[in-house]
Amino acid sequence: MSKNEKVVIIKYNAGNIRSVSFALERLGITPVITDDHELIRNADKVIFPGVGAAGSAMAYLKERGLDTLITSLKQPFxxxxLGMQLMCKYSEENDTKCLGIFDLNVRLFNKDWRYGNSYLxxxxxxxNTIDHLKSPLFxxxxxxxxxxxVHSFFAELNTDTSIAQTSxxxxxxxxxxxxNFYGVQFHPEKSAEAGAIILKNFLDL
Amino acid sequence: MTVDLTFNTKPTLTKRIIPCLDIKDGRTVKGVNFVNIRDAGDPIELAVQYAKDGADELVFLDITATNEGRKTFAALVLDIARHINIPFTVGGGISSLEDAAVLLDAGADKVSVNSSAVRRPKLVDELAKEFGSQFVVVAIDSKLTDDGFVVHTHGGKKPTDFNTVEWAKEIYSRGAGEILLTSMNTDGAKTGFDIAVTKAVVDAVKIPVIASGGAGTKQHFKEVFEQAGADAGLAASIFHFGEIPVPELKQYLHAQEIPIRL
Structure with a gap:
């Protein structure tokens, strides 16, 4: 990871961007927060955060042509x-067709499922823990x-693309x-030391 | 290749330990007694130390009464977000979407509303719709009276018309993502969390409940997790004065087979 690396955080209508930016600053990187196609295309690394709803986020990305830009990117992403969920094929949240980078569905946790002695x-x-780790990201x-x-929807397990799983x-x-595409369901920017290591690993890719 | 759903009922999501910091004019109010802390009034230094000690989350309550102080608080939230790598909730004086938006933009993970939601319950719907349920914590101050568990405001001085459990159900249905439940009967007494009211609220809603008020020993946390089913335990002075160091508490709970992040 070089201090001169150009790291872009994609700016869109889903919150939480500030926390990700601060987490990178703690690693010595000052990211650029932008929705400018040229800046995103020319970045060394691109981060796509997100807290919000799939439907309105996809609509926003499409309006600005960010959907086709993202899928065409070649640098580590x-x-x-929510950013990870939008990279999947489809989300049950707002019945949304997503970017389709990962060929799998995003589903809603079912409140009738059992968890220990109670309902979910x-x-x-x-x-929560992450296991079955298999990637330089970890x-x-x-x-x-x-x-x-923090999430209500989850990505199905997939033998081809899962690099961590959680129960x-x-x-x-x-x-x-x-x-070149990576996605994490958890918030590395809020995951204490483990999260900082994962972000640093991404910057080192 | 997609794998069929594998169900797993073993709990791995941990119980959370949450120190709470009261803030006035940008400074921590209650005294602290930490060997590692140089400036006990500096919320940032305290927050960073708690994060290092393994606190799972922090709550900052702004008890400043003036508008000027409120601005100081928003600036402080930005500074907190800059320095700590764990989630945090902020509360105090939030009564509109605009108030919440300022704090979200400053980097807060959740906002907590209390009397403003009692005054205008629709605030909970509005916050949940605008920012998502995960952003909305409703704090409830409850006291056992002749009428049962009654929601109080103004630091527990003023009774409302709401029964605690009914109010919990209402804010749950309005989209609250979490409940911060303080028992005014046990708060400050260090005789243990209020198991009865906590269990009643836990059983009434399907969102996490943070138990608050009464923690004096490590066993008290074990009790509120095991007997009341609380998802998190919050305390202030026992942590600030180093009576129960967070790492020691978490080691104890882990040894007691409570799911805890070490």
């Missing part, structure tokens, strides 16, 4: 939370490390990888 609380909110991150999650009533994919 990291989607976080949705959103899945708090610290270098120096031990199996069953705790990360911070909350159901086993699901908590991180995905295909070519």
């Amino acid at each position: 990291l989607g976080i939370c 609380k949705v959103p899945h909110m708090g610290w 270098k120096n991150v031990p199996e069953n490390s705790y990360c911070y999650f 909350y009533g159901v086993e699901y994919a908590s991180a995905l990888h295909k070519d």
